[in-house]
Amino acid sequence: MKNETLEQIAASIVAPNKGILAADESSPTIKKRFDSINAESTEENRRDYREMLFKTKNISEYVSGVILFHETVYQNDSKGTPLIKILTDQGIVPGIKVDKGAKPLAGHPNETITEGLDGLRERLDEYAQAGTKFTKWRAVISIANSTPSDYCIEANAHALARFARLSQEAGLVPIVEPEVLMDGTHSIDECYKVTESVLTQVYDQLARSKVDLKGTLLKPNMVLSGKSAENRAAPEEVAQATVSCFKNTVPDTVPGIVFLSGGQSDNEATVNLDAINKYAIETGAPWELSFSYGRGLQAAPLNAWRGEKNNMAKAQSVFFQRAFVTSAARNGAYSPSMEAV
Template sequence: MQEKFFEQMKNGKGFIAALDQSGGSTPKALAAYGVPESEYSTEAEMFDLVHEMRTRIITSPSFDSEHILGAILFEQTMDRKIEGQYTGDYLANEKGIVPFLKVDKGLADISDGVQKMKPIDDLDDKLERANKRGMFGTKMRSVIKEANHDGIKEVVDQQFEIGKKIIDAGLVPIIEPEVDIHSADKEQSEELLKQEIKKHLDQLAENEFVMLKLSVPTVANHYQELIDHPQVVRVVALSGGYSRDEANQKLKDNEGLIASFSRALTENLNVSQSDEEFHAALKEAVESIYDASVNK
């Protein structure tokens, strides 16, 4: 299955759906879906509701492998079932979509203009469970706020240090050092980031592969060298706070860069929609993001 997934991710047409909001971002995701915090009183109730939302998305006929290559899951989503199958198995078996697991535990405080990842003290356990649950790879996010060379180097070093452990566990890491789209020196940050990533890519062995998830660059095709690198399976772009229309438009200017959108994918979905309305809204989102990813 891993070889099939690898081929799909390397050469398939489409994008990655990011359905990996965690404990901190789940209330916001539910509110955007029309479920206010007054609708639940415990964390368990909250996670039940978000799983209902994700199940509705994943089981929709609009969520298909013709447009979607992969989906990134939150840990609880991986461990829950959809129609009697673990979510990763449902994605692979029923939808033909490659499953990934978000493994980071959120962001540390800002230091040197960046937010590194908090320690992932249970990484080995997560990777073992990810393999049991049929995941192809993982995802972990850091954030770059300023063009600070030391900070950006620390972010990339941390990402690749953990990334190597993920590779050793037989999984493909999505390395995500996001550059804040509101950063005053975003273009300079992206240049420093590209240099640091390239150094690490050049040190990987021939059988070691990563994916990259990056903010859409200020200068079109800035990451082409990374897209073409032999150790990179795919480079995907996050929407980063842009509306779907803005994110799609910027994505179209970058050859070989595909989407991995979260909020931009689900922004017009609502719990009160009929199934027909929901499927139509999701179909419109999926097709527009697909077009931005492949039509260049």
């Protein structure tokens, strides 16, 4: 019964037209975002900002789930209603980031291992009691002259698998996020090779941990050129490389892939997602191909809000527009003309 429920939750998160709002920024990260608009990162401001996003009228047309940070799980809105209830009342599935961040990997300079497995079983039970339905764990892989090492890939894949198995035992859908960073000058071919290696190892470890893939989702990077590469690949190349890489590595039983925006601009994240879905429709792909965007959905409304209650309606309008455009891209139906508000 628990596995059936996990399947149902996973399917609802990748329902047609919809995707995930990643609102799981840690306190230091949200402070950086607020600094960029000259707003103080107080608990009240963080609450007001997230309340603005979650209360956007009809946002459930395009947002199926929201990844929360620990603070937000237990936060109430300005009228005392739990933020989780505001989401569930709209049919939006609340989730929680449960890793403790990427830390230096001993013996491997410039590589990281994600921590947070200690005490995870107990924390998962608490989050399930609080009303969350899914979890997320991020592994960080960088491409440089000597990285990533096989050991770094294996260690992070092993941690992802342990996290996923523990999540399912707690009745929570794990979103597995192995991110190959786009920082660097690498080519799209190099990104393809590393992403293929990472995903192969991740699904090997998930199988060994006896994770039920039908009750999971994958949150990967797109296969892209490095951000500082001289000749960056066009959206059509990104689409072909991404879909091809995943067909080689991701089992058909995985219900959906929710791409991270990974530091792409709003426009780049949208255009690439659209190209990926167009190509997947043409060539046939077994999974839903959706989005789990943080900056890709939040950058515009954050700039519109600027920490001012008077700007809330404007910020919500901008957020709804970004969600609408991203939903169109998720269906392979995006057009630049949609950008006009």
